[in-house]
Every structure is written in C-alpha cells, then in structure tokens.
Amino acid sequence: MVLVLFGQHYSQARADLVIVNANVRTMSAAVRTAQAVAIAGNKIMAVGTDREIMALAGPATETIDAGGRLVLPGFNDSHVHFTAIGNIFSSVDLSGAGSPEEMAAKIAEFARFMPAGRWILGRGWDNRKWAKKDLPSKGLIDPVTPDNPVLVYDLDGKTALANSLALAKGGLNRLSRTRSEGDVERDANGEPTGILRGAAINRVGSAIPQPHVQQWPELIETATNYAASLGVTSVQDVHSDELGDTYRALDARGKLKTRVYDCAPLSSWKRLAADGIKAASGDAMVRTGCLKHFAEGDKVAADELFAEISGADRAGLQVMIHAIGPEANAEILTVFERVNAKNGPRDRRFRVEHAQNARPGDLRRFARSKIIASMQPWLFYRPARRDASFKSLLALGGRLAFGSDASMTDLNPLLGIFAAIESGLTVEQAVSAYTIDAAFAEFQENVKGTIERDKLADIVVLSDDIFKITSAKIRETKIVLTVVNGKVVYRPR
Ligand SMILES: [Zn+2]
Incomplete structure (x- = not known):
C-alpha cells in the first residue's frame, strides 16, 4: 500500500511513535507550526494535523497525547x-534537611538520576535539629534507594547511616557480629538499623570503588539521565577529557540519552589529524573533531595560538577558544581572522566560547568573519544588567549558540532562555540559539535542531507554552516528555 500525504509518498509506512494533540513549534523556516508529529525509527517521519499523522499509525504505534502542550526540538547545550x-551527584548535602522525610527526599532526588549500583554518598544530617530527635534508620531510605548503596555521614562525621544495600556490601547483617566489625547499631532482633560508627563505617566504606570521582561511565550515565529530565538532547562537551570510547560503550549498552560532541584540547590536534578525524566526525550519537583552548592574552601566545589554530584548521578540525572580556575577545578574533586570511575560504565555523563583554565594535567582527559566539545567558545573568550583546550580534547578522557551562551553573536550558529574554531576545530567537543554531555550531543543522521530516527525532514536550507566558513563568516551566533518537527517555513519575 502506498499512502500519499502532504504530497509525499509513504510506502508501507507505519510510525513507531506519534505525538498528537500538540502545539508543535518546528523551529524550521518552512512549516512553522503543526498539530502532530510522527516518528519512525530514530527519525521524524512527518509533521501535520492529528488526522494526517494518525493515518501513519498502526496497531504497534505508540500514541502520545500531548494535551495541547508545546512541543519543541530537543535542546542542544553548546x-x-x-x-x-555527573560529579554533582557524588555527594549529597544533607545539612539543610529539617526532618527525616526531607533527608529521604534529598537522597531520593539523587537516586532518580543515578545508574543502578552507583554509591550515594554524602554528609550533614543532624537528628538533633529534627522535631523527633531519634536517629534515622535504613527503613527511611531503603524504599527510595533499591538499586544504589547509600552511606551518609551526620554533621559531626562520627556517625553514618547506611541503607540495606550498603550494609550487605560491607558484609553486615544479623549474623555478622564480630569483635572487628566496629559499632553497629542493632534492633531488638539483632538486625542492623543502618546506624554505624567507627570501624563499622570503614568496613562499609571499603566497598566503595576507588577513586570514587573517576568512575566515568557512572558519571556520564548520571549526567545523561539528568540531561534527559531537562529536555537537553544534545551537548557539546568542552571539558576535553576525551571520553569518546566511554560514550560509545554506554551508547552500545543503550544507556546514552544525550548526543555528545566530545572536544579535545587544541594541543591534541596533530594526534586527531593523524587519526583522520575532522570536525563532527563520528555517528549521530557521539562525535568528535572539536578543539577547545583558553586564550592567553599576550602577543607571544597569540603567535603560537595562530600556528596551532592554523594547523588544526588545515586538518579540517573545528576550533573553539574561550574568551571573556574586551581584550581577550579582540585578540582571539584577530587570530581567527589571520587564519581565515591565510588558509582561505572554508566552512570552518570558528567559535568563541563565552564571547562575554566584547566591545561593540568587535561584535561586528563576529558577523563579518563568520565566527560563532557560543554564549551562556544564565551563567552571566545579572538581574540589574541587560546583556545587549545577544541582540546586537543577531542584528549585525552574527550567529549565536547558547549553552549553560554546567556544572558551573545549572544545565536547565529554560534558565538560559529566561535570561536571554530578559536581555531583549524574543522567545523564538532564544529557542533557536538553543536548538537549530546550536546544531549549526556543531555542523549538525542538516540532521537535527528542527522538527522536520527526516531529521533525527529529538523532541521535548513542555509543561507550559513559553511563547505565551511571562519570563518569570518560563523559569518555572518543566519538561514533561523527552524523546531522543526516536525513543522516550524521560517521563516524570
Ligand atoms: Zn566551560
């Protein structure tokens, strides 16, 4: 059977997932709004009316009723x-917990994003501050941590609470009484309550894999779960820890919920070039070929920087340089312009990371020299001071890509959109900088960043229509569904 819809032929077409009764903002220039979207495999199959899209649904199609809510392309954090x-979740701060229930809720919030098996560690609880001053017990936290061992110290650091999983890892149970096990509090039946002191804490602690903070797969899995909850479907990772293999291994296990553009230090460009890597090399989930560097700010460094960037650029790699302040921005723009002149025209997409506090005259150079300003509106947001540079850059024909700089600040893109609107951008412009323009900044604008046929199916459903509410309400807006690569990866409980 051949279906003809919207002038296109769909042979034997069946969608795997359809989102209907939605307020779809495609962020594409061609068709701007739609009622529904169909997904087949990892791609968008069609956008149209509910009627048109339901015609693509079969018995095995999952149908999601968006309840009239706003649907956008997934956010891309540049x-x-x-x-x-992921490391934010390495230690839970319980010092603010005013009750055992609050303590359990904080631990539950961590457990929500942690992969099974990752230890939840932390400190700061203080039962003396609680209305009932009883010590907490494992029964408080076991229900919210079925898959994660927990060991959390009190304020003094002399007492700790462990959950059942952590007690088991430490070999502590009803029958484990020995002289060497230390101080294990037990109930009337001899069952450990979870309260430990002295050698008993060490015994459980010795089961924690070391070093705790360099368990890369765990950290990435936590980060990707967290990103999904915020509708962030792509990230451009400037941390330069070059974990491409770790990302790919997670993806192979079906655990990666975020597309990653994994950057290397600029000084590594010869190695990447020797491996045949160019800008945006890789598959749709994990790519590399970007190089990140901090601008130094003196003339000698500028010459060295020129030589490095020029070489990397000739090898087809993408270069992004950090610059904050008028001098740093001016200097890196000069180096980029020298490379433009020396290496000749090419679609190279140089980027200045932060591009903060550039002189108004230098904003013009971003546009003229086709240099992307990769900016973080929330990181630099000050309520009393509007940042006119976003608006000026766009007015001058420059290109913006938005991001957060998390973990320096919150990953939540709605905070960045809020801050950009406060600084004079329209919602449309702010969302573009977090979707299609961010995709452009990583050479991916033809495969993602809008809701259009044949693009990768990265889609978010928002609690509120940010095009219609006040900026203060935008800050409060939540993600109610995240689709990455055609699969639902987040739905709040
Ligand atoms: Zn950064």
Whole structure:
C-alpha cells in the first residue's frame, strides 16, 4: 500500500511513535507550526494535523497525547562539562534537611538520576535539629534507594547511616557480629538499623570503588539521565577529557540519552589529524573533531595560538577558544581572522566560547568573519544588567549558540532562555540559539535542531507554552516528555 500525504509518498509506512494533540513549534523556516508529529525509527517521519499523522499509525504505534502542550526540538547545550555534571551527584548535602522525610527526599532526588549500583554518598544530617530527635534508620531510605548503596555521614562525621544495600556490601547483617566489625547499631532482633560508627563505617566504606570521582561511565550515565529530565538532547562537551570510547560503550549498552560532541584540547590536534578525524566526525550519537583552548592574552601566545589554530584548521578540525572580556575577545578574533586570511575560504565555523563583554565594535567582527559566539545567558545573568550583546550580534547578522557551562551553573536550558529574554531576545530567537543554531555550531543543522521530516527525532514536550507566558513563568516551566533518537527517555513519575 502506498499512502500519499502532504504530497509525499509513504510506502508501507507505519510510525513507531506519534505525538498528537500538540502545539508543535518546528523551529524550521518552512512549516512553522503543526498539530502532530510522527516518528519512525530514530527519525521524524512527518509533521501535520492529528488526522494526517494518525493515518501513519498502526496497531504497534505508540500514541502520545500531548494535551495541547508545546512541543519543541530537543535542546542542544553548546557548552557543558558533562562528566562534571555527573560529579554533582557524588555527594549529597544533607545539612539543610529539617526532618527525616526531607533527608529521604534529598537522597531520593539523587537516586532518580543515578545508574543502578552507583554509591550515594554524602554528609550533614543532624537528628538533633529534627522535631523527633531519634536517629534515622535504613527503613527511611531503603524504599527510595533499591538499586544504589547509600552511606551518609551526620554533621559531626562520627556517625553514618547506611541503607540495606550498603550494609550487605560491607558484609553486615544479623549474623555478622564480630569483635572487628566496629559499632553497629542493632534492633531488638539483632538486625542492623543502618546506624554505624567507627570501624563499622570503614568496613562499609571499603566497598566503595576507588577513586570514587573517576568512575566515568557512572558519571556520564548520571549526567545523561539528568540531561534527559531537562529536555537537553544534545551537548557539546568542552571539558576535553576525551571520553569518546566511554560514550560509545554506554551508547552500545543503550544507556546514552544525550548526543555528545566530545572536544579535545587544541594541543591534541596533530594526534586527531593523524587519526583522520575532522570536525563532527563520528555517528549521530557521539562525535568528535572539536578543539577547545583558553586564550592567553599576550602577543607571544597569540603567535603560537595562530600556528596551532592554523594547523588544526588545515586538518579540517573545528576550533573553539574561550574568551571573556574586551581584550581577550579582540585578540582571539584577530587570530581567527589571520587564519581565515591565510588558509582561505572554508566552512570552518570558528567559535568563541563565552564571547562575554566584547566591545561593540568587535561584535561586528563576529558577523563579518563568520565566527560563532557560543554564549551562556544564565551563567552571566545579572538581574540589574541587560546583556545587549545577544541582540546586537543577531542584528549585525552574527550567529549565536547558547549553552549553560554546567556544572558551573545549572544545565536547565529554560534558565538560559529566561535570561536571554530578559536581555531583549524574543522567545523564538532564544529557542533557536538553543536548538537549530546550536546544531549549526556543531555542523549538525542538516540532521537535527528542527522538527522536520527526516531529521533525527529529538523532541521535548513542555509543561507550559513559553511563547505565551511571562519570563518569570518560563523559569518555572518543566519538561514533561523527552524523546531522543526516536525513543522516550524521560517521563516524570
Ligand atoms: Zn566551560
């Protein structure tokens, strides 16, 4: 059977997933809004009316009713430190917990994003501050941590609470009484309550894999789960820890919920070039070929930087340089312009990371020299001071790509969109900088960043229509569904 819809032929067409009754903003120039979207495999099959899209549904198609909510392309964060985002979850601060329930809720929030098996560690709880001053027990946290061992110290650091999984890892149970096990609090039946002191803490602690903070797969899996909850479907990782193999291994296990453009230090360009890597090399989930560097700011460094960037550029790699302040921006723009002149015209997409506080005259050079300003509106947001540079850059015909710089600040793109709007951008411009323009900044604008036929199916459903509400309400907007690569990767409980 051949179906003809929207002037296109769909032979034997069946969608795997359809999202209907939606307010779709495609962010593409051609068709701007739609009611529904169909996904087949990892790609967008069609956008159209509910009627048109339902015609593509078969018995095996999953149908999601968006309840009239706003649907956007997944957010693309142009500047993150991804493993550092996973590292936020390496220690839970319980000092603010005013009750055992609050303590359990904080631990539950960590467990939500942690892969099974990752230890939840932390400190700071203080039962003396609670209305009932009883010590907590494992029964408080076991229900919210079925898959993660937990060991959390109190404020003094002399007492710790472990959950059942952690007690088991430490070999502590009803029958484990020995002289050497230390101080294990037990109930009337001899069952450990979870409260440990002295050698008992060490015994459980010795089961924690070391070093705790360099368990890369765990950190990335935590970060990708967290990103999915915020509708971030792509990240450009400038942390330069070159974990491409780790990302690919996670993807092969079906655990990677975020597309990653994994950058290397500029000084590594010869090695990448020798491996035949160019800008945006890789598959749709994990790519490399970007090089990140901090601008030094003196003339000698500028000459060295010129030589490095020029070489990397000739090898077809993409270069992004950090610059904050008028001098740093001016200097890196000069180096980029020298490379433009020396190496000749090419679609190279040089980027200045942060591009903060550039002189108004230098903003013009971003546009003229086709240099992308990769900016972080929320990181630099000050309520009293509007940042006119976003608006000026766009007015001058320059290109913006937005990001967060998480874990320096929150990964939540709605905070960045809020801050950009406060600084005078339209919602459309702010969302573009977080979707299609961010895709452009990583050479991916033809495969993602809009909701269009044949693009990768990265889609988010938002709690509220950010095109219609106040900027203050945009800050509060939540993600209610995230689709990456055609699969639902996040749905709040
Ligand atoms: Zn950064």
